[in-house]
Amino acid sequence: MPAERLDSGTVEVDVATDEMLLNMGPQHPSTHGVLRLALRTDGEIVVDVTPHIGYLHRCAEKIGENVTPRQWIPVTDRLDYLAAMNMNLGWALTVEKLLGHEVSEKTQHLRVLVAELNRIASHVVAAVCYGLDLGSFTPFVWGFREREKILNLFEELCGARLTYSYITPGGVTHDAPGGWLDKCDDFLTQFAPCVDELHALLTSNAIFVRRTAGVGVLSPAMAIDYGCTGPVLRGSGVDWDLRRDGESCYTRMYEGYEFEVIAETGGSYPNDEEYPPVPPAAVLGDSWHRFYVRMLEVVQSMKLVRQAIEKYRNTEGEVDKPIKLKQKLPEGEAYLETEAPKGQMGFMIIGDGSSVPWRVRARSSSFCNLSVVRELCRGVLIADVVAIVGSMDLVMGEIDR
């Protein structure tokens, strides 16, 4: 097969004498992983941004065609490694959708517990790393201190700090150990003031607002057009959350749970009197709103975790164990999207009657969120590119797979 012709789009050439071609990445402190942003700049103003991805491509989908679904779970861990529980959950639910398998209620409550706890961890990392991109070093350390506590909880639960392989098709690998639920409760109790500290240092900080308000304004129509999901979509004011609006095999997990979908509807956020007010300079759809949505979702996740703990304690029965390692998959296709912290994570599995899938597909939210960066970064300053990319909360693991 002949190699594809190298056109001028792939090999950047300095053609205009006024413009400068600047490479941000792949090694760069604030591109959130190995992302290469080729900037064409006119002085400090960015004329064009071309994202180049694929530096972390690990052939996940090809691997999926050679291993059984349970063996592919560690690969899902490494997609969005900051929210591995949610990745596991998405894949487990997709396989269960294909098999037509339903897990017990107790298992569902435990799954909600760990998924939302991981959402807290992921959003905290996103928020404080955003602060780090903008020069605020202290919230980064404080946020990671809190995240360490969540990681310790997970280590006690399943033995791993980051890549859990915990939620598997059919159930979960381990039941919660004794005393673990109390520790989760204690963590949530001491975590609530830390959220306020982060609000004080970031959300309400005048300099932070100046750097993020009005920067990278994404309209709802453009967000939907570019397939943006998650806090990026809700930050533009679109009231859409798969935990409430998704497919029934996913939303039934959240039945009976009370939580708010964080999106500005009717000009205000839900329960907004509890949080710092929206500054006047902030425009709906800008980086500040995307950040704000994440901070508020942390509180909602805390509510969900508390409810999950209580429901788990009050539910009789056993926690389901995973399906057989070489479980035969029926012929057919199943695609399911779940609400991961970064956005909507979709998995597709095509079974062919054997225990190894015919095709496996992972559709990541960061992939689509990144595609809109090019449009948002026209005509901004270089510092704003950092602010916009940071507000998208990208993880290269799930973009490149």
Added chain:
Amino acid sequence: MAEYLASFLGPEWQWIAYAFTAVFSCVLLLALVVTAAAAFTWAERKVSARIQDRLGPTRVGRRFGWLQSPADGLKLLCKEDLIPAAADRFLFRLAPYISFCTAFCVFLALPFAGGFVALRLNTAAFFILAVAGLEVFGVILGGWASRSKWSLYGAMREAAQVVSYEIPLGLCVVIPVMIAGTMDLVAIGNDQAGWFWNWYLFHDPFTFVTFWIYVTCAVAGANRLPFDMPESESELVAGFMTEYSGFRWSVFFMGEYASMFALSGLGAILFLGGWNGPIPVVALIGDGVSLTGGLVPVPDGRTAELAAVFLGNLVGMTNFILKATAGVICMMWIRWTLPRLRIDQVMTTCLKYCIPLAAAMLLGAMLWTYTFPGGVLGALRPAPSAAVDVPSRSHAPHGNALHGNALSRRFASFRGSTFQASGSHAEHGNQVDHPVAVAFRSRQEN
């Protein structure tokens, strides 16, 4: 010191004394600056750690990790000397030294105490501002010579930022100069002797506001967060310093800490009384001694006087270093709390906020000083009796009577002392004008 040594030598060899004094001063200052840089590196790590709820260096040097800085310095000396292949080698090598030398030169004219100043200039404030402004050349050269686009961005931002902030910085410095009537920093410091309300910070509300503008401009001039666009770590890796490693980088680094210390010290002298403590202990002790009616034995003679003066200077220097260090720690505190401003926001802050505000403060301070010559406290204090006879300072260009009155009121606390502000003594440093000497002499006269 130079004259003292020269008195031993013949006419043709006088220069040796001066050369020796110059070298001695430079070595002393260099040692001080380098030690200060090392100490501030340690302080930065400890302060940042505590703010971030962690400990900082605790291994190298027992519990507090105080050997971390020398260890880092040693490591940096041993590092490989890397120069990018495309870099301009001469300029690349030159740049850090320009930056450091200009930062160091500021200390030549910066008085650490009434008698401790390497070079007493009667245009010290102007000299310091001018020399500090040369630091930007080192940064621009460093960014340019690295032949890296990122370094170039850092250099360009630095050029815009530092040069722009020199204007409001200069305006802020003009106000204490105007109040004192002289650019001589030693004189400005002495002018604030006494209780802490003599400090220019409390002189009038305009100077109070000016101090905070000065703080902003100093932070900007030292490239510290929230104005650290030139070396913003999360965007430009390290800005103009990206390609520097090892000893060259540590020279840049020392230059940055030296300039932080210098600007902080300048602010301390101009606004916070310099080497004068909040309570005029020496003057009070001097009176106390006389009050005890000679029960406390105090030696007599010129040597004793010199020793006492030296001790007084030492106390003053401690005061000054404490104040300057407090300023540096505050800069660190700000750095680890706030995010950074974008370059256009940095320029907006300078051009649209700092400059008009500083100019307005200058106008206000000018009017205030004209209307209430002694400042707020001078306005409140009643006019002194005729017992005090204070000739105007020789350095004041026109020796206006208003200014003399201000000084007379301030020094009224030296009870019954006759203050000889002699021009002839000025060349020998301010030792005989030092409050200790004054108190000493007053006790002798009593």
Added chain:
Amino acid sequence: MKIENMLKQLEDRYGRWITGSNAEVIDPWIEVAPQRLPEAARLLRDEPEWQLNMLHCITGVDYFEPDEKKAAKVDWQPHVEVVYHLSSMVHNHRLVVKVMLPRWKDGVEGQLPELPTVSDVWSTAAWHEREVYDLIGVRFTGCEDLRRILCPEDWEGHPLRKDYRQPPEYHGIKTG
């Protein structure tokens, strides 16, 4: 409206370009002729009853069994499927659109099959189509910037094809 009725309605209205459908499966799908795809896409997005305004995913699936013994047992001919997952945020329903393509254009090995782009209907399609081009080897005509996205720009071959052989070296680096 149940999905079976909706699919029936689609077939009735646009039978000329819907070449197949299946409402019984887990994710109901319709099959569209390749050259009709842009038209169909626009209709599906703009039709008031459908309003499929969000394109989630474009997946390329290579149906080819390299093992001859297993190839004799399968009930499909070798082909490439491009699967579009669409949903409507207005009506909260989902639809899968499939396009069947030959594995090689005109049967000539090495010539990639072609499909018109839908990136002017849903802008997100641009990157997904680049990925399908990169990994499965389907050329999307009308796409303004079709180049590899995950593999390096000068990579040879399309990795997710079932008969893909990894090159032993890439710029002098051993690949396996």
